[in-house]
Amino acid sequence: MSQQTISPVAAGASWQDHNIGIAGFGHHFPREVVHNDPDSEVVGNRIDEAVLGQVGVRSRHKSSEDETLLSLAVAAARQAVEDSGVDPAELDLVILTNWTEHVFRPELAPLVATEIGAHGAMAFDLAAGCSGFVLGIQTAAAYLCAPTHHTKALVVSAEQFSRRVRPGSKAEAVAGDGSGAAVITRGGDHRAQLLDSVTHVDGTLVDLTTATPPHGWVKSKPELVEQAAAHISSIVSELLQRNSLALTDVTWLVPHAATRPIIDGILSRTGVPDDKLVTNFEYRGHLSSACVPTVLSEFHAKAHFSPGDTVLTPVVAGGFFSGGLLLRF
Structure with a gap:
């Protein structure tokens, strides 16, 4: 497997040596x-069944015409x-x-900065698919x-x-909007x-998930589930080894939850108990x-995380990106 690794800081150092941390969380949904309706689930094709399985989503949020990406972000x-x-002016x-x-x-980041009053901030957009939040945090820390x-x-x-799934498809029952x-x-x-x-990227797997013109609808190959679970398992192992931790030292696992088969694959490969x-x-x-940051924000607001809890957030994305954060509340 060909991978490119970006280490956090100089060898032997870590973000905690620089006292880097998250001071506040936020989330928003349309x-x-x-x-x-579980009784009227759309029957998909062979690929849908492999990637999506039993949908496992009871509800999701969908943006109206007046709910733009900018308004969600702000x-x-x-x-x-x-x-x-x-103070936003201090950002x-x-x-x-x-x-x-x-x-x-x-780009939208400068507009977000303007809307919230961060007029002196440098601002820019990042992509990296579903791994964007992890890359964003690592970039900000750098x-x-x-x-x-x-x-x-x-x-x-x-x-x-x-807006990135074909209308009427089984994938439509999974895709949600939020920030x-x-x-x-x-x-x-x-x-x-x-x-x-x-953070890593493996360019040999770029065709596992694609979204191309004219519609930009997502298409995935059946191998996505196995590769996603394998990469997330690898990220978990890497972060634990780098920090001399055992799986039992992790209080909560907050993975990028893309589909039910991927979630099941994560549990199977990592050995993480379902209640973690x-x-x-x-x-x-x-x-x-937006998956990982909304979970962190929602569950922080509900006081789910306690002081001393160690949280690991492994992610994968089409590209083929993978990565993770190790946090201590």
């Missing part, structure tokens, strides 16, 4: 909630900033991750450790995945300390890069 961003107690950096609603110009003297950043992941955000700071008080992060798995897949659906 108004419309679509409920799936809502989550404002909540994260408020939760952090950071040095704003990163938006999204691939489902690309625009040519302008900025905060660079000789730019930045101390505060916002990472927001917003996706309208419902999640995190304020990451160097120093100060943190909701969660960033212990470590990894934290997702919102059943009632939010597949949210692409």
Whole structure:
């Protein structure tokens, strides 16, 4: 397997040596909630059955015409900033991750920064598919450790995945819309300390998931499930080994939950007990890069995470990207 690794900082160092952490969380979902009827599940083709299996999604959110990607991103961003107690004017950096609603110009991150009052912040967009949030956090952390003297950043992941599936298909019952955000700071008080992060890409697997013109509807190959589960298992092992941890040291696993077969494959390959798995897949659906940050935000708001909890967030994405964050609340 050919992989490219981006290490967090210089050998022997880690993000915690620089006191990098998440100071605030935010999430937002469109108004419309679509409920799936389990008795009238769409019967898919052979590939649908392999990738989607029994859908496993009871409800999901779908954007209306007036709910743009920008409005979703701004809502989550404002909540994260408020939760952090950071003045928006103090933000040095704003990163938006999204691939489902690309625009040519302008990029959306500068618009998010303007909308929330972060007028002095550097701002730009990232893609990397479903792994966008992990790459966004790692990129922000790198900025905060660079000789730019930045101390505060916002990472927001917003996706309208419902627009990237063929209408009437089985995949439509899985795809949801939403946004999640995190304020990451160097120093100060943190909701969660960033212990470590990894990102990889394997270009030999780029054709497992594609979304091409004219519609940009997602198409996946049956091998996606096995490769996704294998890559997530590898990320879990790598982060544990790098930090001299055992699986029993992980309190919660927050994976990118794309489909029920992938979730089952993660549990089988990693050996993580089902009661350690934290997702919102059943009632939010597949949210692409917004999956992990919305889970972190929703469950943080419900006080699900306790001080001292160690959380691992492995992700995979078409591309073929993989990565993960190691956090301690």
